[in-house]
Amino acid sequence: MIIANVAAALPGERDFHLVDILVKEGKIAWIKEAGSFQRDSRLANEYAAEEMLDAKGLLAFPGAIDPHVHFDEPGFTHREDFLHGSAEAARGGVTTVIDMPCTSIPPVTTPHALEGKLSIVGDRALVDYAFFGGINGTMLPEEIPDVVQSLANRVVGFKCYFISGMDTFPAVNDTQFAAAAEACAKEGRPLLLHAEDSNVIAEASQERQSLRGSQAPSWADYYTSRPMEAEIAAVHKALKLAGQYTKYLHIVHVGTGKAAIAASEKGASCETCAHYLAFDETDFARFGAALKTAPPVKSPEQKAILWRLLAEGRLSFVASDHAGAPEYEKFTDNPLTAYGGIPGTGTLFPYLLSEGLFAKRLSLECFLEATSGGAARRYGLWQGKGSLMPGKDADFVLVDPDHTTYLDPSHMMSKSSITPFAGMRLSGRIEGTFVRGSCVYASVRLAAALCHQANPAFSNEVGMILAKPGFGKFLTWGYR
Incomplete structure (x- = not known):
């Protein structure tokens, strides 16, 4: 998958950078300036078969x-x-x-x-x-x-x-x-x-x-x-x-x-x-x-x-x-x-x-x-987790900064929804959560773009879980 035109929070940077991110076999293969894929004919030919998600207007963390x-x-x-x-x-x-x-x-x-x-x-x-x-x-x-x-x-x-x-x-x-x-x-x-x-x-x-x-x-x-x-x-x-x-x-x-x-x-x-x-x-x-x-x-x-x-x-x-x-x-x-x-x-x-x-x-x-x-x-996970860098797991969150999130307990997926945060309205809205390159959670908007169907056990009018139970991976110290 290629995440195109996304404003990414890269390590050591003070501001977001507009980039394209190639995800391959669950890892970040490369991060290049936005538009590199379209401008470079070699890249375009090499990755022509990759699924592309245009993330224009979104932030990647x-x-x-x-x-x-x-x-x-x-x-x-x-x-x-x-x-x-x-x-x-x-x-x-x-x-x-x-x-x-x-x-x-x-x-x-x-x-x-x-x-x-x-x-x-x-x-x-x-x-x-x-x-x-x-x-x-x-x-x-x-x-x-x-x-x-x-x-x-x-x-x-x-x-x-x-x-x-x-x-x-x-x-x-x-x-x-x-x-x-x-x-x-x-x-x-x-x-x-x-x-x-x-x-x-x-x-x-x-x-x-x-x-x-x-x-x-x-x-x-x-x-x-x-x-x-x-x-x-x-x-x-x-x-x-x-x-x-x-x-x-x-x-x-x-x-x-x-x-x-x-x-x-x-x-x-x-x-x-x-x-x-x-x-x-x-x-x-x-x-x-x-x-x-x-x-x-x-x-x-x-x-x-x-x-x-x-x-x-x-x-x-x-x-x-x-x-x-x-x-x-x-x-x-x-x-x-x-x-x-x-x-x-x-x-x-x-x-x-x-x-x-x-x-x-x-x-x-x-x-x-x-x-x-x-x-x-x-906790010994830095070699594989914790930042957007080539070689690390493609774990990232796509956020729409122009929308807000209303913390409605009915949207929670945990067994308990008793929280003092209920009713807060926060800046920014999560559109998708990706673990090792796979979209685990998607907003209704993103799920439609990815042509995925929800797991009925975890879906509501805001978003849905796309991964199957057991997708999560057990990690130990020194994971890479």
Whole structure:
């Protein structure tokens, strides 16, 4: 296929370049100045049989990488599964996801569990995917190096918690964490941490409960029980325990500016999520359970600080922490027991495109790093993913910059559509998501141009899934 006359976001460039892109055998074969195909008779003859898509007026971005999703399979598929989760990812311009180890039964802490998970999701994924391995509080410190070594060639990192609400994946203690940091460093894999200090949370929760007395819990009880100090204290503790191995430490879903600054100053990496950039604790009054995550969104000024840190490169990238749930788990009438999670993989790229790049909070280079390049580098996928370059996979998103996107929950393809992003109108509209040169998601307009028919299970008045379940490819560290 030749994608002709498209304005492409190329690596290292400050603005878009009008180009033609040749896709061959799932890879980008070449990128040339727009019109080269028509002007050069040799090229015209050589590629005369190729399908051509005239993308005049459209922008081409590298396919987004969402490096933090909970697709819950196997084990918690009443909330999400790989088929619906990856369909929603494709709808939102995401071409690669990295799935967490903790929301599977069994958790991905052994090669056997990983292969069992792979045998199930391999027939369902619509976009490319990788896994994280898990390190939890059930492991003896002396066992952790063997766990890491046994999984390292099949995963792109390891996840642990300083506080966990999951009986199947308990938090690690200081000794376990230190052992994990050393073991991950020896295998050259990042150690991911949910960084909230359990002691700070316990004290804040007790204080809030004493103030509340016999009154029913409110949303203020939830977000004040997990204050900014919990993130800051956890990051400082993690940096101290990691010691000489801090460059392998990665802090997930950071909502507090001081936590991100502390991590980056010591050489650790960190991510934030779209909901920390879009919302703050005052929004619980409007959205309630639809906004609940752990950690919760923070004070209003933190949004501006996180945007600044992202623009400065002190936040490595943005992830969704996709974690939907059914209504009966979200709307419990008790803020403290309502399930915490947002189905965000479909809104991640559109939100950052509109409110980051188009709103001029992020330069083009920063936007590309936040949505694709940063995660590709951190998780060993850069040789094959993360930018529009000859030799890499033809993963790209076509965007119409002159139209807007209305975030209608009825258009979502995930199992859950309970989201605080509902009703937003964003600049730009995704026309197509291509994975290894194949169109996985197409707008109604693009599908007609490609003469494709929809999979009836995933289509609506806006767009449709064109790939078959199982099209997604399993990726490991060093993929090219």
